[in-house]
Every structure is written in structure tokens, then in C-alpha cells.
Amino acid sequence: MDNSSAAEPACVEAGAITEIAFTLNGAAARAQIAPRQHMVDVLRQVFGLTGTHLGCEHGVCGACHILVDGHVVRGCLMLAIQANGAEVVTIEGLNASGAIADLQEAFVRRNALQCGFCTPGMLMTAHALLQRDCAPQRAHIRETISGNICRCTGYHAIVDAIEATARERREARDAK
Numbered sequence: 001m002d003n004s005s006a007a008e009p010a011c012v013e014a015g016a017i018t019e020i021a022f023t024l025n026g027a028a029a030r031a032q033i034a035p036r037q038h039m040v041d042v043l044r045q046v047f048g049l050t051g052t053h054l055g056c057e058h059g060v061c062g063a064c065h066i067l068v069d070g071h072v073v074r075g076c077l078m079l080a081i082q083a084n085g086a087e088v089v090t091i092e093g094l095n096a097s098g099a100i101a102d103l104q105e106a107f108v109r110r111n112a113l114q115c116g117f118c119t120p121g122m123l124m125t126a127h128a129l130l131q132r133d134c135a136p137q138r139a140h141i142r143e144t145i146s147g148n149i150c151r152c153t154g155y156h157a158i159v160d161a162i163e164a165t166a167r168e169r170r171e172a173r174d175a176k
């Protein structure tokens with residue numbers, strides 16, 4: 001079989017500046033980046049989207065969570081060049097869309113945040129969970145957020161908030 005027409009990854013010299021084009025929070029975006037730059041740094045430094053936090057910078061804490069083509073991704077482990085052609089959503093985009101307004105309100109109501117540093121990443125993870133499971137068990141919620149470190153809350157209140165949001169969404173849906 002002739003694979004000569006298959007798309008090959010473009011070779012980029014280390015240190016060279018290249019341009020990426022992608023969708024960022026629903027709008028077309030372009031950025032001049034170095035191949036070694038991580039996505040979280042480009043979001044924060046080039047686009048000023050500082051809601052995506054940097055904690056451990058090595059894939060442990062989940063503070064840098066973003067959505068890439070609908071999947072939760074750690075922005076500190078993703079090279080910005082990998083965003084070329086992708087659809088990226090940050091916490092700013094989720095907030096503006098209203099998609100997590102009830103989840104945010106539940107976090108406040110249940111005291112699921114204190115300093116708030118982990119909260120954007122936690123909301124990203126919770127949003128993705130609720131997108132695929134409308135009735136998550138507490139153990140499943142705990143397992144799902146186990147990749148997000150919170151130094152303040154002890155996690156119980158976060159699980160409460162996610163569980164309450166799921167229940168209230170089901171009740172709203174059933175009332176229609």
C-alpha cells in the first residue's frame with residue numbers, strides 16, 4: 001500500500017519559532033511559539049488566560065487542566081505545538097458559556113473551595129465527569145478527582161458539590 005500521501009508530522013528545529021492555529025474558547029486563535037513551550041504557558045503568557053493554573057508543573061496536581069477536543073488534558077504536559085488544529089477550552093471559556101454555572105454555584109454553596117487555587121482544574125474535571133455520567137456515585141467522583149490535588153478542603157465538600165450538581169440536573173431534567 002502506498003502511504004506516500006499520508007500526512008507526516010512537520011519537523012521543527014529545536015528553538016525555532018513556529019505558528020500554531022487552533023480554536024480557543026470558540027474563536028480562531030494563532031500563536032508564535034517555540035517547540036519546547038508548554039500549552040499552559042502559552043495560554044497564560046500569550047493569551048492572558050491565567051485561570052489555568054500552574055502548580056507542580058509535572059503532571060501531578062491537575063491545576064492546569066484544560067479541554068482539548070473534549071478531553072481533559074494537563075496543560076503542563078502538553079506541548080503547545082500539539083494544539084495545532086485542535087479545539088481548546090479553558091476555564092474562562094467554560095465560565096463564559098454558562099455550562100458550569102450550576103456547578104460553580106454548588107462549589108460556593110457547599111464550601112468546596114477555600115484558597116481557590118485548585119478550583120479551575122477541579123471544575124474542569126467535574127464538568128467532564130458530569131458530561132459522561134449524570135448520576136456518579138461518590139466513590140466514582142472521588143476516583144475521578146484523584147488527579148486533582150486540593151490542599152485546603154479535604155475533598156468532602158468538593159464531592160458534595162459535584163454530587164449535588166448531578167442530582168439537581170437530573171431533577172431539572174425530570175421536571176420538564
Ligand code: FES
Pocket residue numbers: 053054055056057058059060061062063064065074075076077
Ligand atoms: Fe500540571 Fe500540576 S501544573 S499537573
Ligand code: FES
Pocket residue numbers: 112113114115116117118119149150151152153
Ligand atoms: Fe485551596 Fe483547593 S481550595 S487548593
